[in-house]
Amino acid sequence: MKILKMKTYFFLITLFLFQFINSQNKFGKINYKIILLKDSTLISKSDRFTEMFNNAEIGSKEIELELIFNDSISKFYPIEKISNRNIKTALSFCNCGISYYTSLNRKKIFYNNNQSSMGIVAENEFLIYEIPQNDWVVYNEIKKIESFTCYKATKNIEFFNSKGKQTKTITAWFSPELPFSYGPIGYFGLPGLILELQDKNTIFIAKKIDISLNKTTIDLPKNGELISNFEYQKILEERYKKIKD
Amino acid sequence: MKKMIFSAVALVAFSFAGMANEIEEKKEIVVKTIETTSDTPCADMWSKDVDFLMDEFGASLDTAMALADNAFEKCLDDMYGC
Numbered sequence: 347m348k349i350l351k352m353k354t355y356f357f358l359i360t361l362f363l364f365q366f367i368n369s370q371n372k373f374g375k376i377n378y379k380i381i382l383l384k385d386s387t388l389i390s391k392s393d394r395f396t397e398m399f400n401n402a403e404i405g406s407k408e409i410e411l412e413l414i415f416n417d418s419i420s421k422f423y424p425i426e427k428i429s430n431r432n433i434k435t436a437l438s439f440c441n442c443g444i445s446y447y448t449s450l451n452r453k454k455i456f457y458n459n460n461q462s463s464m465g466i467v468a469e470n471e472f473l474i475y476e477i478p479q480n481d482w483v484v485y486n487e488i489k490k491i492e493s494f495t496c497y498k499a500t501k502n503i504e505f506f507n508s509k510g511k512q513t514k515t516i517t518a519w520f521s522p523e524l525p526f527s528y529g530p531i532g533y534f535g536l537p538g539l540i541l542e543l544q545d546k547n548t549i550f551i552a553k554k555i556d557i558s559l560n561k562t563t564i565d566l567p568k569n570g571e572l573i574s575n576f577e578y579q580k581i582l583e584e585r586y587k588k589i590k591d
Numbered sequence: 592m593k594k595m596i597f598s599a600v601a602l603v604a605f606s607f608a609g610m611a612n613e614i615e616e617k618k619e620i621v622v623k624t625i626e627t628t629s630d631t632p633c634a635d636m637w638s639k640d641v642d643f644l645m646d647e648f649g650a651s652l653d654t655a656m657a658l659a660d661n662a663f664e665k666c667l668d669d670m671y672g673c
Binding site: 349383391392431438443462505506546582586588 | 641644647651657663664
């Protein structure tokens, strides 16, 4: 009877300690590199685009992105200052020249708009939000990234361009060994940190993982008129038509 | 009869003179239609780039504009060295 009681206490203490340690590790910093994939069909259509892509490919090698997070918010942003045009072009290709904030409590992604050199939108004119559906499909495919076991997951995203409503497939590799629901460019909702993500021609790959006890405070951005991504695309479209006419 | 011959000769002469004028006028028109160049080539290219990137690359408008912005700045650098 005494031994049984001892065993119960031991089990409860172990569980408490495990939960205590687990609840403490709610902060972290992940560094990502990017790889730009060539679109051979597109490149054959335009020399100008080929030059643009080649410059971006050179710039992409110098890009380092960082994901910092606590238990409710993450921020994903480029570390380097934009020192040359190749880096700037690469950042435009990967859509990662701005800071993305993910709020788990609000289930929303926030970011300020890109500044347009043609004066279509001013710097931080809008604070854009997206409410993504948590419709990830998880597969039984496994691979190791930085010694962590990762599982494959995909989701379809709708977006608008000149041909109307389009769909693209996002592929993520997440690790349940890192129980944080964040990832690059605002993606979230998987039962583990996303260590690799492919969005069209860009692959984000984790190269340094640092889960620490140091508290990380992240504030959501406040500048700009708060609008949905759909409203923002409509405004851009109208302004673009005006400038073209 | 003489009057008729004179009238016929005059008619032929005037029609030749009229044709000669027409040819000269046509030449003038050809010269006028040549000049068409833009004074904002970088801006024109920007708009073409945006359309190309959306139509062929499938980029959204904001991505297409961000990429075209870089090409626009390069174009200004190449033209004016600023």
